[in-house]
Amino acid sequence: MTGRHSAQLNCSRKLITDELLYDATLPYLHNLPEAITYLTHKCVIALTNLTSESRTTSGPDSRKTVSAIPSRTRQRSRERETPNRRKKPIRPASTAGTLTLTLGLRGVAEGPPVCLESGNRSVTGLLHVTVSRIWPIARTFLLPCVLVFPLIASYAGAEVINLGFPGENTAELDARFDRVLALHPAWVVIFAGGNDALNPAKFLAPEVSRENLLHMISRSREAGARVVLVTIHEPDLARLLKRHAVAEYGNKSPAERVRELDAVITALAAQYKIPLADFRSKLLASGGPNLRLSADGVHLTRAGYALLAATVRAKFPHHVPSSKTIVCFGDSLTYGIGVRAPGNAPESNDTYPARLRALLAR
Numbered sequence: 001m002t003g004r005h006s007a008q009l010n011c012s013r014k015l016i017t018d019e020l021l022y023d024a025t026l027p028y029l030h031n032l033p034e035a036i037t038y039l040t041h042k043c044v045i046a047l048t049n050l051t052s053e054s055r056t057t058s059g060p061d062s063r064k065t066v067s068a069i070p071s072r073t074r075q076r077s078r079e080r081e082t083p084n085r086r087k088k089p090i091r092p093a094s095t096a097g098t099l100t101l102t103l104g105l106r107g108v109a110e111g112p113p114v115c116l117e118s119g120n121r122s123v124t125g126l127l128h129v130t131v132s133r134i135w136p137i138a139r140t141f142l143l144p145c146v147l148v149f150p151l152i153a154s155y156a157g158a159e160v161i162n163l164g165f166p167g168e169n170t171a172e173l174d175a176r177f178d179r180v181l182a183l184h185p186a187w188v189v190i191f192a193g194g195n196d197a198l199n200p201a202k203f204l205a206p207e208v209s210r211e212n213l214l215h216m217i218s219r220s221r222e223a224g225a226r227v228v229l230v231t232i233h234e235p236d237l238a239r240l241l242k243r244h245a246v247a248e249y250g251n252k253s254p255a256e257r258v259r260e261l262d263a264v265i266t267a268l269a270a271q272y273k274i275p276l277a278d279f280r281s282k283l284l285a286s287g288g289p290n291l292r293l294s295a296d297g298v299h300l301t302r303a304g305y306a307l308l309a310a311t312v313r314a315k316f317p318h319h320v321p322s323s324k325t326i327v328c329f330g331d332s333l334t335y336g337i338g339v340r341a342p343g344n345a346p347e348s349n350d351t352y353p354a355r356l357r358a359l360l361a362r
Contacts, residue, residue, distance in 0.1 A: 158186075158320040160357035161327045162347055164335025169195040169202040170212035173329065177216050180327050181223050186320075188220045189277075189312055189356075191230035191330035193265065197257035198235060198298060200248035210264045216329075217272060228315045229269045230308075230330075231262045231280040236289040239297030275315040282311045295338035302339055302350045309355030320360050328353040 161183060165173065170192050180188055195202040196209045204212075213229075220227050234255050249257070262280055269276035283289065286307060289297055293304035300308065312328075320326070328334050336351030347354055 158322055158324040158326050158357075158360050160353050160360065161185075161325065162334060162336070162351060162353035163327055163329045164331060164333070164351075164353075166332035166335050166337055166342060167195060167199070167202070168331050169193075169199070169204050170209045170216075171204060172202075173331070174212045174215055177219055177329075180216075180329050181219065181225075183325055183327055184223070185220075185225045185327040186324040187226050187228060187316070187326045188216075189228045189230065189326065189328045189330075190216055190220075191279075191312075191328070191334050192216075193232050193261045194298065194331055194333060197232060197261045198240070198254055200244055206260045206264050209261055210268065213265065213268060217268065217274065225327075226275075228275045228277055228312060229265055230277045230312060231265050232258050233280045233283045233289065234258050236294055236297035239294075243296075277312045277315050279308055279311050282307060299332060299338035300352075305336065305339060305350055305352045306355050308333075308352040309359060312352065312356055313359040316360065326356070326360075328356065 163176075163180060165176065168176075173192050190213065192213065193209055196204040196206075217227050217229075235258070237254060240254060252260075258280070266276060266278075268274065283293065283304070286293060289304075293301055293307065295301050295304075316326075334351075334353065336348055336353075339350035340348040349355075349358075
């Protein structure tokens with residue numbers, strides 16, 4: 001091969017390397033797993049193009065190098081130069097298979113020519129020339145991708161499932177709990193009791209709510225899942241009482257009912273050593289159920305659900321593997337009323353389970 005053609009191949013290799021580095025930069029900063037997948041794809045295309053360029057290089061010297069010398073003569077000559085190395089015939093299914101197979105063997109580029117036994121048995125010299133040029137690119141890009149990608153993929157974030165049922169109290173949710181266990185979760189976030197305390201049609205006494213919550217906790221643990229409990233936040237009374245008459249609450253105000261239920265939830269968390277996401281305190285510290293955080297005095301806005309998701313996220317380990325499943329179980333606050341249409345509509349990115357999913361993926 002002439003110096004001119006050799007320089008062309010070297011220039012092509014450098015251009016390919018620079019292009020790969022440039023193309024990988026921006027995706028890498030935003031989404032590392034996608035960037036690695038993209039980089040691997042680009043590298044395979046580049047190597048295929050380089051192979052084609054090597055085969056189609058014209059000129060009398062290059063033809064002499066590749067095809068004019070009989071393949072057996074070239075093979076015997078190489079074997080005399082490197083007597084301690086043994087030729088290993090390979091049967092690739094295609095050019096792409098050839099690249100994939102040879103890139104994993106560092107010694108290929110430096111050893112004797114590789115014999116391809118396919119329809120054409122005389123391409124040893126060409127393959128050796130091609131592999132000797134593509135190996136530096138492969139070593140730089142493909143092998144690190146193969147080694148690092150499984151580790152990075154485990155940081156993509158756990159699967160978070162929204163099982164919210166608007167309008168249901170803890171008794172109704174407990175009756176649905178088989179749906180939670182059918183998902184084989186690693187964690188169950190139980191955010192329930194709002195209707196027990198604030199919906200006159202679904203009132204339950206605190207002791208009844210406790211039994212329902214304890215039953216869900218016990219079943220989760222029996223199934224091998226860990227539990228996170230969430231406290232109920234106090235409502236904006238002015239807006240709440242536009243929907244419900246004061247008389248419907250009897251001798252206890254909505255705020256008193258919420259405080260009694262939160263005392264039950266806090267006691268269960270302490271007794272059974274369960275992580276407690278104290279959203280009630282977090283919301284009060286952020287200004288309470290105001291217009292910025294609450295859509296109607298009870299349900300939340302985008303900012304409110306973001307605050308709830310951050311409160312729950314703090315109770316999980318720093319890294320939750322992507323193989324784990326988290327089920328967020330509860331009523332309309334889990335479903336996402338305020339940022340999601342009723343009637344089992346597609347989940348919005350602003351519900352607290354969706355926000356939690358995004359936080360876990362960071």
